[in-house]
Amino acid sequence: MKKQVSSESSSHEVELIIGNSNSNFSGVTSTMLQVMSYQKNMVNLRIMGPHFLPDPSLAISFWETAKMCRSPLKNGKWRVFHARRVDEMIQGILLKYLFRAKIKLVFSSAAQRKRSASTVWLTRKMDAVIAVSKRSAGFLCDPPDLVNPHGVQVSDYLPAKDKPQAWAELGYGGKYGIGILGRVRKQKGVHLLVEACLELFDKYPDYHCVVVGAISSSNKEFVEQLKSKAAKAKLSDRITFTGELPFEDIPKIFSALSLVAALSDNEGFGLTVLEAMSSGAAVLATQAGAWEEIVRPEVDGYIVPVNDQQAVTQKMDMLLSDPQKLEQMGIEGRKRVENHYRVEDEATRLIEFFRNLQ
Incomplete structure (x- = not known):
């Protein structure tokens, strides 16, 4: 069941910042764009990075994010920063611990390989970790907080009638x-x-x-x-x-x-x-x-x-x-x-x- 857009979501305050660090189009980019196309109707969000955005008005820079997140939302809650790449985790950590941004850090992990010590350290600095499959969950240093498989735009990928x-x-x-x-x-x-x-x-x-x-x-x-x-x-x-x-x-x-x-x-x-x-x-x-x-x-x-x-x-x-x-x-x-x-x-x-x- 779809969640109704709340009055809070439709306010001017941004609740969700999504990482978009890669200037090369990839599967991660495709996933982010597809998911974001629905999330933007559910929550007030911005994308940190201008790459491939259908709506440039959603783009926000690192420095704009740091400035915006100096204070929490009006209701006292912290914004969420969602990273899908290692360099986006680094950006989130810099925002939170160097620039004192009032954000919760969430990392979605898809990789199926043993993590380096540096990646393990970064992952453990997150407030929450999401795995995109049960298999990818098995490669994390600690059990994920959520397993959330990817989806597809069923209205775009349709079977031919003949x-x-x-x-x-x-x-x-x-x-x-x-x-x-x-x-x-x-x-x-x-x-x-x-x-x-x-x-x-x-x-x-x-x-x-x-x-x-x-x-x-x-x-x-x-x-x-x-x-x-x-x-x-x-x-x-x-x-x-x-x-x-x-x-x-x-x-x-x-x-x-x-x-x-x-x-x-x-x-x-x-x-x-x-x-x-x-x-x-x-x-x-x-x-x-x-x-x-x-x-x-x-x-x-x-x-x-x-x-x-x-x-x-x-x-x-x-x-x-x-x-x-x-x-x-x-x-x-x-x-x-x-x-x-x-x-x-x-x-x-x-x-x-x-x-x-x-």
Whole structure:
């Protein structure tokens, strides 16, 4: 149930400051922007950093924050500073302990790796710590105060009413689409999907694969090797590397795909799987990020071990062999996201947590 905007939230006093320190667009940035789009209707907030903001009036500088937070809110409560990156934790600590800002520090952690001693120290200076998945919670130095999984904009990522027709309209070829989306590099498991396609596509002539994402100069050789393998197998016309596409085109591709692969070695959370499921695509994902917590094997798709070519090929063979089952998995995935992984629910849980923190 959505929380009603209180008179306090609609006052001129800012209650929430959100870190936005990275000038490069990332998954953390995307998450922050999606969540913020709902939070701004629930609480008076500002974003500390101007990067990628659709509404520049929400931006506030470090120095403006320090000045504003010298005093608490009129009701005596302290504002909340929400950090999602290590450097944002540092900014929050400087504000609170050097500039004496009246703020509560909250850190959301997605990383799935052992923390350095300095990061442990920073984390323990927070007033509260949130994990974005049960798995990421296990890598924290202390148990989190809240586990709050990410959500997705279900109104943006919609299933096509007729996936074969939607796929045909994209013009890549074939009757059904398979895709992997994100930066094109080995760590993302792109080679695993391409190798599986090379082995299976003679058996399944109706399928076409797209690899969607930016290719950096350091990964051009990796991509050229994959293209060479496809050409040698005479499958170049069925495996397309699109390069980086405009962001507004991505939901249309998700919508038309029947199967999305997410085969990374590691992830913080991995929104790709939620975007795919929301779009009515079955998923084939590795044991990375929060994917094991999200995907129900044989219901929404399959989970395979990291960097296991045999498992990827075997499960993809099972998925492609039954288009009706593939379609049903997409339907079930959409239901799961609608019931458990909506971004507005993530935003509401955060605001309720911040208010109880005071």
